[in-house]
Structure formats: structure tokens, C-alpha cells
Amino acid sequence: MPFETATSYTSRLVRRAGAASPSDLCLDFGLDWTAIVRGEATQIRQLVRFGGGDPEALTRWSIEAVGPLVFRIGDDVVPNKTLLRSRLRVCPTCTREDIAYGGLERAYRRMHWNLQAIRTCPDHGRPLLKLPWLEHTFGNYDIVARVDATLPLIERAARVDEVRPFTxxxxxxxxxxxxxxxxxxxxxxxxxxxxxxxxxxxxxxxxxxxxxxxxxxxxxxxxxxxxxxxxxxxxxxxxxxxxxx
Structure with missing residues (x-):
């Protein structure tokens, strides 16, 4: 999907395949889920061999670890505190539209939702909604499972008439x-x-x-x-x- 990260793509493949978790799916494919979370290009390209799509685009929009607590996002390298990687945020309206179009397996994470300083959806003017955090687990990167678990919260936020300018x-x-x-x-x-x-x-x-x-x-x-x-x-x-x- 446009501007989708590798962790989001993996999460949607989990739903499509009926696997229990991203780590289980990656084990079946001979891949390393933690390496995909780190944005390792070789793992992402191998993943796309199974799922289809454009490996260059998926690699570009993924967040890549380039050093201790240092990451590449787009063409920039930033410290970890600049990002919200394991704390998922969504636009409630984007997520509702994703689900309406293709079910839960269509709900995906846009790359720019990782940058803490972008706090509004550029398409809908909605404040980005922080989903409840799972303590100390890579399950926070499994966006489809997190959307599924918090769908009532997302639906309530989408019904609130709160719109503001994308500055x-x-x-x-x-x-x-x-x-x-x-x-x-x-x-x-x-x-x-x-x-x-x-x-x-x-x-x-x-x-x-x-x-x-x-x-x-x-x-x-x-x-x-x-x-x-x-x-x-x-x-x-x-x-x-x-x-x-």
C-alpha cells in the first residue's frame, strides 16, 4: 500500500495467511521477524518474494535501524526519541476507510505515522490516535492485530467531530x-x-x-x-x- 512499512506489510500477510503472529509467519518463510522490525533490506526483499509487491518501495518506506537507537526514516537519520516506532498511532478515518475497502487485512501503517512531530492526518485533518501499548513486546508492531483489538476505541475516535489543519x-x-x-x-x-x-x-x-x-x-x-x-x-x-x- 502507499507509504507502507515492512512491519505493517508483514502484519497484513499474517491476516491473509491465517497465521498466529508475525514471528510464526516469518518462521514458516525462513525469515527473522526482529530483522524485519529493524528494517533489514535483505529480509524485506525475501518477504516480498512470498507476498508480492514492490521491494524497493517497501524498503524505502520502512524504518531502518542504522546504529544503537538511531534510525533512517525517508532520507534522514534520526535518534529513537524522534520516532514512535513501537507505539502505534493511526488516523481513525484512514483506518475505517481501509477496513471498509478491504476488511481488517487492508488496515495498514503509513510511514509518516512513525514520526512523532507529525500529529495530524494530512488527508482527513484528524489528530493521530495512539493505540494502547503492549509492554515490552514486538506485538506492538502487528498493526492488524492491534487495530482488531482496539477497534471500538478507533470507531469512537472516528465519530468525534475533531478536525484541525494539517499545519x-x-x-x-x-x-x-x-x-x-x-x-x-x-x-x-x-x-x-x-x-x-x-x-x-x-x-x-x-x-x-x-x-x-x-x-x-x-x-x-x-x-x-x-x-x-x-x-x-x-x-x-x-x-x-x-x-x-
């Missing part, structure tokens, strides 16, 4: 994951630094005075938009904002 900040991040450039001096910075820079400035602009680590998703959504509104105009705009502050 220019989120659009910048999404486009960057897809390889586009837009703001030259930000494009040259590591992605994790852009996120920290933008949200820290934004928290200051909206008058937040506590530690950034204590800000919730709602505040960070607002802060990202506020910070990017300055930074998108270049370094001179940032320096002018510092003078104003």
Missing part, C-alpha cells in the same frame, strides 16, 4: 520524508534538529514557560506551527524574532 510545519516534515526540499537552511539541518529548533521556538512564541519535555501533543502541535511560521522565512526572520523576544 505547514507538518507539511514540511512530510514532504521532507518524501525527498522534497523547501526551506534551504532547514533542509541542510538534521531532521531531529529541525524539529527541536522549531518546537522550542514555537513554545516560546505561544508563551509556554515549562520544560519542553512536559509539553503535551496539543501544545506541541500549536508550537510547531508557531515556530515554523518564523523559520520558513529564513535565518534573518529567526534573528528578528530573537530580537522581538
Amino acid at each position: 505547514d510545519y507538518e507539511r514540511y516534515l512530510l514532504d521532507r520524508l518524501h525527498g522534497a526540499t523547501a526551506v534551504p537552511y532547514l533542509d541542510e539541518m538534521p531532521l531531529a534538529l529541525v524539529i527541536r529548533f522549531t518546537e522550542a521556538l514555537g513554545l516560546t512564541r505561544i508563551g509556554y514557560r515549562e520544560a519542553a519535555r512536559d509539553a503535551d501533543d496539543g501544545l506541541l502541535y500549536e508550537a510547531g506551527a508557531a515556530g515554523f511560521e518564523v523559520l520558513r522565512h529564513g535565518p534573518d526572520a529567526f534573528l528578528e524574532e530573537l530580537r522581538r523576544l
Whole structure:
């Protein structure tokens, strides 16, 4: 599916094959589920031999471990804290549409749902919903099983009339994951630094005075938009904002 990760693809194959879990399916195929979670390209290509599809696309949209607590997402390398890999988030409307179109085995995880700073669905304007977390288990990557187990929660969220703009900040991040450039001096910075820079400035602009680590998703959504509104105009705009502050 468009922008699908390898763990999501494996989860859907589990449903299609009637296997008990991703690890069981991978054992049957002679594959390593933990290696697929790490985004190892050789394992992903072998998986596609059994399931079909485009191995290059699946490899590109998967999250790859490139070092201790360091991962590639799109064309960027980021620390683990920049991502929400084992904490699944979904757009309730996307997930309902997936299921309506092809049943539970159609429900899949989009690559950009892994980036913590993207908090809204670009297609529906829905805040991304965090699914309940299974403690210390790779079952958190089995999106079909997690959607199946939490479907009433997803349905309730989809019925709530909560829609908000997909901010220019989120659009910048999404486009960057897809390889586009837009703001030259930000494009040259590591992605994790852009996120920290933008949200820290934004928290200051909206008058937040506590530690950034204590800000919730709602505040960070607002802060990202506020910070990017300055930074998108270049370094001179940032320096002018510092003078104003």
C-alpha cells in the first residue's frame, strides 16, 4: 500500500495467511521477524518474494535501524526519541476507510505515522490516535492485530467531530520524508534538529514557560506551527524574532 512499512506489510500477510503472529509467519518463510522490525533490506526483499509487491518501495518506506537507537526514516537519520516506532498511532478515518475497502487485512501503517512531530492526518485533518501499548513486546508492531483489538476505541475516535489543519510545519516534515526540499537552511539541518529548533521556538512564541519535555501533543502541535511560521522565512526572520523576544 502507499507509504507502507515492512512491519505493517508483514502484519497484513499474517491476516491473509491465517497465521498466529508475525514471528510464526516469518518462521514458516525462513525469515527473522526482529530483522524485519529493524528494517533489514535483505529480509524485506525475501518477504516480498512470498507476498508480492514492490521491494524497493517497501524498503524505502520502512524504518531502518542504522546504529544503537538511531534510525533512517525517508532520507534522514534520526535518534529513537524522534520516532514512535513501537507505539502505534493511526488516523481513525484512514483506518475505517481501509477496513471498509478491504476488511481488517487492508488496515495498514503509513510511514509518516512513525514520526512523532507529525500529529495530524494530512488527508482527513484528524489528530493521530495512539493505540494502547503492549509492554515490552514486538506485538506492538502487528498493526492488524492491534487495530482488531482496539477497534471500538478507533470507531469512537472516528465519530468525534475533531478536525484541525494539517499545519505547514507538518507539511514540511512530510514532504521532507518524501525527498522534497523547501526551506534551504532547514533542509541542510538534521531532521531531529529541525524539529527541536522549531518546537522550542514555537513554545516560546505561544508563551509556554515549562520544560519542553512536559509539553503535551496539543501544545506541541500549536508550537510547531508557531515556530515554523518564523523559520520558513529564513535565518534573518529567526534573528528578528530573537530580537522581538
